[in-house]
Each structure stands twice: as C-alpha cells, then as structure tokens.
Amino acid sequence: MTKPVPADVVSRLKSVLGEGGWSQDPERLAPKLVEWRGRWKGETPLLVIPRTTAEVAAVVGICAADEVAITPQGGNTGLVAGQIPQGEILLSTEKLRAVRDVDALDDVMVLEAGVTLFEAHQQAAAVGRRFTVGVASEGSCTVGGLISTNAGGTAVLRYGMMREQVLGIEAVLPNGEIWNGLKRLRKDNTGYDLKQLLIGAEGTLGIVTAAALKLHAPLASRAVAIVGLASPADAIQLLARAKDETGGAVEAFELMGRLGFALTVRNVPGLRDPLPTEHAWYVLIEIASGEPGAAEAALERLLAGALESGLIADAAVAQTQTQMKAFWHIREGHSAGQKPEGAVWKHDVSVPVSKIPDFIDQADAAIEKTFPGTRIVAFGHVGDGNVHYDVLKPQGGDDDAHDAAREAGARIVHDIAAGFHGSISAEHGLGAMKSAEALAYKDPVEVAALRAIRAALDPQRIMNPRVLF
Amino acid sequence: MTKPVPADVVSRLKSVLGEGGWSQDPERLAPKLVEWRGRWKGETPLLVIPRTTAEVAAVVGICAADEVAITPQGGNTGLVAGQIPQGEILLSTEKLRAVRDVDALDDVMVLEAGVTLFEAHQQAAAVGRRFTVGVASEGSCTVGGLISTNAGGTAVLRYGMMREQVLGIEAVLPNGEIWNGLKRLRKDNTGYDLKQLLIGAEGTLGIVTAAALKLHAPLASRAVAIVGLASPADAIQLLARAKDETGGAVEAFELMGRLGFALTVRNVPGLRDPLPTEHAWYVLIEIASGEPGAAEAALERLLAGALESGLIADAAVAQTQTQMKAFWHIREGHSAGQKPEGAVWKHDVSVPVSKIPDFIDQADAAIEKTFPGTRIVAFGHVGDGNVHYDVLKPQGGDDDAHDAAREAGARIVHDIAAGFHGSISAEHGLGAMKSAEALAYKDPVEVAALRAIRAALDPQRIMNPRVLF
Structure with missing residues (x-):
C-alpha cells in the first residue's frame, strides 16, 4: 500500500480541477476500483478527472511537488492489475475525449x-x-x-x-x-x-x-477458412506456406486445439462445427488483398495444395459474410466456451513461431505430470508465436483447489516458455500481477538499464509505482 | 576535440585484443578517418577491431574504467559525421561478421x-x-x-x-x-x-x-510506371488514390521535379526519358502483390482512371525487367545527374505527406528570394513525406560562394519544414553535423528527457560523445 496522501494535496487537486473534475463519491468510484473480472480491488483517496492536457499537467505537478503517487486508468480493461490504485491518486482519462x-x-x-x-x-x-x-x-x-x-x-x-x-x-x-x-x-x-x-x-x-x-487503406477482398489438421507442427508448415504463397496477405492465423474448439461449439449458443469429422487441431486463416478476388483465389489455391500434399485433413471456406463471422465467433468464443467448465489458469506466452509445437508438447507433458487430469485448452495468434495456454481443472474437480495451484502452474508454463527464449506476457503486460515474477526471467543487465531510465525520468517514482521494475 | 587517451589505456586495449585486433598503421586507418565524400576528416590514437561480442565488452570496460571516449564505426557510409572520431578510440565492427x-x-x-x-x-x-x-x-x-x-x-x-x-x-x-x-x-x-x-x-x-x-515473404507480381503530372498536389492525390485502390500494395512512390529529371536523363549515361513530352513533375510508382498478375492489373487500372479524370498527363509502364530497372535508374541517378552542375546544398527533410506541396512552394519562394538564380532539385520518398530538397548554385555561378552560403540556406529550408511540424533529418540522423542545429527545433521538454536518459545509461558520456544531445 502506498503512503497516505496529505490532506492539503487532496484539497489543492480539488481546487485546481473544480467541480466535475474530481470525485470521492463511493458510487462514482466503485467501478474504477475493481478489475472487470473482480480479481483485484483497490482504493484511492481521490479520483481526478482532468478535461484537458493542461489539467493533467496541473495534477501531476501538484503530486510531484509533494511526492504523491498516481495510478492512471483508461477503460479499466487490463488483465494484470496495472490500473487499480492501492492508495494512490486515481487519474481517469475518461474526459479526454476529443x-x-x-x-x-x-x-x-x-x-x-x-x-x-x-x-x-x-x-x-x-x-x-x-x-x-x-x-x-x-x-x-x-x-x-x-x-x-x-x-x-x-x-x-x-x-x-x-x-x-x-x-x-x-x-x-x-x-x-x-x-x-x-x-x-x-x-x-x-x-x-x-x-x-x-x-x-x-x-x-x-x-x-x-x-x-x-490509418490504413481498406482491402478489396477477404476470405476465411477453418482447417482441420493433425498437429501444431503441421499448422506452422501451413503458415509458412501461406506467407510464401500470398506474399504477406495473411491477415490472421489462429490455432485451436480440439478440446477448446469442441467446448466452444458445444457451450456457445448458435455455433456449429463447420467440418463433418473431428480433428486434433484447427486453424482459422484469413487472407485479405487489395485486389478484388485475389484473397479468395489465393485461399483456394493454398488449401487445394495443402490438401493434395496431405498437410491438412479438411477445410471449410466461408461462403458468405455471415459464415465468415460465424467462423470467427468460434475463435473468439474460446473464453466463453470454457466458462461452464469451472476454474482455469490462463497464460499469455509467446515463443518463436517455429517453437510452438515443442512448447505445447513440453508444457502438456509437464502439466499432466504435476497436475494429472487437468485439461489443456491451447489456442491463439500462432502467426505471432502467441499462445493462450489455458489449464482447466480436472473434470468434476474442485474449483478452489485448482485456483490454489495457479502460481505453481504458471511457474511450470513460464519456465518452459523461457526455455525457448519466450515471453511470460506476450500482449497483456506485467502490471502489479506479474512484475515481480518477470524479474526471474529478464536479463539482469536489461533490468538495471530499465531501472536507471525510470529513475532518470521519475526520480521520486510517483507514476504507477507498484508496476514494472 | 576529445581529451587525450592515456598511454596505459592504449596498451591495455592492445594487450586484451592481441595481434590483428588493433591497428595504428596510418594506411590501415586512413579510409576510416575520412567520410566517404571527403567532407569530414578525423583522427584516433587507436583503431580497435574486436572479433567477438566479448572483445567489444572488454574494450568498453577498459574505456569506461578510465573515462575514455569511443566512436563506433560500421561501413563508414554515414552522411552526418556520426562515425568519424576526433581523438576518441575508434571501434570498427568489421570483424563481427558471423x-x-x-x-x-x-x-x-x-x-x-x-x-x-x-x-x-x-x-x-x-x-x-x-x-x-x-x-x-x-x-x-x-x-x-x-x-x-x-x-x-x-x-x-x-x-x-x-x-x-x-x-x-x-x-x-x-x-x-x-x-x-x-x-x-x-x-x-x-x-x-x-x-x-x-x-x-x-x-x-x-x-x-x-x-x-x-524476413518477409517474396511477392509474386510487381509493376512499375513513370507518370508525368502537373504538380506535387496532384502527386499526393495520386498517392492517396493508389493506396486506396490497392489496399497498401504501393511499394514505392517517388516524386521528381522536371529539373532533376532532365539533368539525370541528360547527364547519366544510358538513360532516356520514357515519356514523349516534358512534364513539370514526375512520379515513379511501384505496385507489388502476393497474387500473380495482381500488381500489373492494379497499376493499369489506377493509371487508366487517373488519366481519364485528368489527374495525370501521361504514363509509361515498364514492359520488361530491364525497363523496370531503367525507370528506377532515373530516380536513383538523381545525385549523379546533378554532379556536373557543381556546388549543391542537400537537405533531407520530412513533413506530413499532405504538406509536401505547400512545403515545396514556400521553400522555392524563400530560396529564390534570398538566393536568386539558384536552381531547385526536389525529389524523394514522398509516400513517407520525405523530400530530398537540393539547391544547385546558379547556372555558371561560383562553387565556393555557393558552399559558403550552405548554412544560411539550410536554416531557411529547415525553418519552413519546422513550420509544418516536420523534421530536419528524416532519415540521415544528426551526427556531429546537425546535433547543435537540432536543438533549435526540438521540444526542450523532450531534449531534457533524452539527456536524462543518456546520463542514466552513460553517466561519463564516453559513447560517441560529440553526437546528439
């Protein structure tokens, strides 16, 4: 917990912002003091809501003069507790809307x-x-x-x-x-x-x-398919072939394991499996091109070649906009699809693209060995090397017991990612949740440099002090 | 000039690198102590040529211990005197070749x-x-x-x-x-x-x-044209249309004014004007696509539409690989094409893309007013807002007189670019040449932050000390 904010700082902040520029109303504050999944709760002596850049500067100036810490918050959608204050002044950007x-x-x-x-x-x-x-x-x-x-x-x-x-x-x-x-x-x-x-x-x-x-120019053609294949290794080969044949026109390449795919199709209303038989792994691929008709042609050619060479087992190409959305809904429904299954550990790791198959193999084996019966839902943006590696509790298992082992599970998964020179936070950041853990994985020379930079720009460490190094 | 390097530092560096890892041979040093156009010359007490990262670390460690400055040098192709030592240890990366x-x-x-x-x-x-x-x-x-x-x-x-x-x-x-x-x-x-x-x-x-x-995937189709048009404003409209119609498949978009175009076609052996009549401005446009045939189709469609609407006056599409290279040679020959004309001031500015026509108008007017008779060769990567704005001496004028006014000319051009929130060094960097001048254009808040960062990572300022802020 950050040290208490002096009362005169609070009153100076109120006075510089005027009515509407701050709040201490518990009802107004409540939604900003809890992370949206309810996993972290916070507190603050004062919410400041500056309307202009000049007002933000006035707030930071007052805080800097008295070494008072600030937690900035945008839409409060972060997943790693970077935006929830623990006694700091809470600065919301909600009125900077121009x-x-x-x-x-x-x-x-x-x-x-x-x-x-x-x-x-x-x-x-x-x-x-x-x-x-x-x-x-x-x-x-x-x-x-x-x-x-x-x-x-x-x-x-x-x-x-x-x-x-x-x-x-x-x-x-x-x-x-x-x-x-x-x-x-x-x-x-x-x-x-x-x-x-x-x-x-x-x-x-x-x-x-x-x-x-x-800003980017719009694209004239777009085509989406869901592909059934045998393994992540085959998916990586398909990705390489797709990049090769389309010259970088691959807009998305998302891998999904059978369990997550099946749970989503079963548990999310309105979805159905577009392929007639089951497959161990699936890929959603989207191609987009500036040339009318080119995306459809490229996707057809890619899939025909991959089928013929045995790289993939089956594929369904979306024939309408509605079908395109339905295919994407299967990928996007992966969180909702798991929900009825109870407690889950979520990991957001990245490794070099070619290492994804080995990462999944090793993580599966290690998790099964230490936590027998747990169920793996691996999916994600494998075109970027980013795997959302989720571990569900054993079928019929206890939620609390699974939750209690979360950190031990994370250490196993993160150690394996680190072994492939990967990252423990591909896209979610570190926040207050993972900053301490990250120290175990970062090069100490790098951490020392990052700390020196932070101390140079914020010698009092008043900006989001519990976050990062 | 940097303070003298102590003799014992020189001998420790020699001893840690061993034979072949250093040189004081004037012949060996000579090509590294002069900028390739001959505009800057330098000196060094010792050239170090580490073979491994560990040897680089040993060199920097020895220098850091005694506060001895180092100038690193790669291929010595820089244009702004960032790589030429003035008494510092000269570290060449030429043996880090793995x-x-x-x-x-x-x-x-x-x-x-x-x-x-x-x-x-x-x-x-x-x-x-x-x-x-x-x-x-x-x-x-x-x-x-x-x-x-x-x-x-x-x-x-x-x-x-x-x-x-x-x-x-x-x-x-x-x-x-x-x-x-x-x-x-x-x-x-x-x-x-x-x-x-x-x-x-x-x-x-x-x-x-x-x-x-x-690395990037190769592209299956590629098409190049040279277009004649009336003004930079029309060129910017053509660029917007090209981006719009091709969904980002524009690989290059290079503007050239009549004078530079004509000098290049006249002075560089083997070149000829691909268009039958003269135009005030030219654009070289290249489209590339992952889909076979798509680049050619997109370019044809774009040019047909632009001709029909009167946005461009004429266009020649390269029909062979040889012709494609010849078109590019006109653009790339712009420096060589000017050479016979004598002294020239070169500027490497950028402005927001839409401001290029205004920038060129204002700069032309201001330069003509202060330096009547000088001749402007404006060309460059206008798709990036980057203009190489060259000012030739008046026809038959004196080289030395023109050279002597170089800084006054630069100040005029740079002031106008800055007025459009532009940059005085779009791609060449600042080096020892432009660092002091850049202070006049940078936000002082930013400069203070950059200085704090540098001091945090290099408190003794031993790394390329005469460069940047």
Missing part, C-alpha cells in the same frame, strides 16, 4: 487518450480508412491504455502491435511538464525515439494524453 | 553488426525470403550502422524504417556489460522496449553487436 483531427490524405488521426477503440474504428471508417488494432474490449478500452500497454490483438501478424501504429504522442511527464510529441511524420531521425519508451510503459513514465495514429 | 542463424520458418535472421546489407539480402534470398531495407550504399553499410541510424530508404512506405525490422538486439552497454536482447519474438510486453532506445541512438547508448531481423 477527436482532434482525422486526415485521410496523411493517413493519420489525432485522438485524445480517453477515446475508445470502438470510436477510433468509427472515425477511421468515416474517412474510408481502417485502424488496424482489434481487441475484444473495443467498446471500453481507450487510446491511452492501448498505447501504455502496447496492445496486441488479432491483426498483429500483418500490421504489428499498437507500437507500430503510433506516429506521435502528447504526454505529461513525471515532472508535470507537457511533452508535445504529436508529430505526424513517417520519418524523423533526430535523436532517441522517446515515444517508443512511453509505449508499453504501463503509465510509469508519464501519462499519455493524445496520440497521432496511423 | 551469420548466426537464418530461419525461414520463424522469418528471422540473426546477423552480427559488421555484416553488410548486401550480404543480408543474399542470406535472406538463400532461404526464399526478403529483407526489406534498401539503401544505395548496400555494399558497404552494415547491420550495426543501419540499426544505430534507423536507416530509411526506398521501401519505407510499405515496410517501415529499420526500426520496424528489428526483433532483438545484442549490445554492449556504456558500462561494458553485454545485454543479451536477441529475442526472436513478435510479441513481448514485459517492460520498456530497450531495443527501441538503441535503434537510432547513433552509438551513444551502447554498441550493437548483433541483431535478430525480420
């Missing part, structure tokens, strides 16, 4: 931190463009949070993480100064790229108040 | 810092892949230099700068410790992305010794 500019000629939009991803997509579509980051929480998650956590999602394979979508950033640094880094340049080699440091910093190096984001 | 791995399944290759870009392209091609960074100096420039300067080039529009091609870095930090950041992950959200800080740091935060680089 759309400052959307420009289809420059392929850029400038949005304030509190704009939701859903609105970002709408703004892009309004000028005939796309914003390519897509995550399930798009109705709530915000530009500031997406940047501060370097969000991933389903389109990383082709377009990269949030990091690659940011042209410029405006932020309030830990000393309360406003950094105007809202450039719209595709090229600018004039010193260290400071924005890269703030992206993924989980609010520890400053508060992002606005960003200039890249 | 190809540690090339993996087409993971789409990654791990190369040591001294590997040339030419060899990087060959290694990628040997496994049926492409490495997408392309610059004119590929025979000499090296992986370490490309990373340390965040190189740009002709394929940035589609694939991004060098920054976006790096998955992992191994480097020796200013304290002499080896950071093993050679990950091959597409996703890893576990703290600040330290490699992003080293990319483009021009050797001031450590010495890159190896890197894991992204």
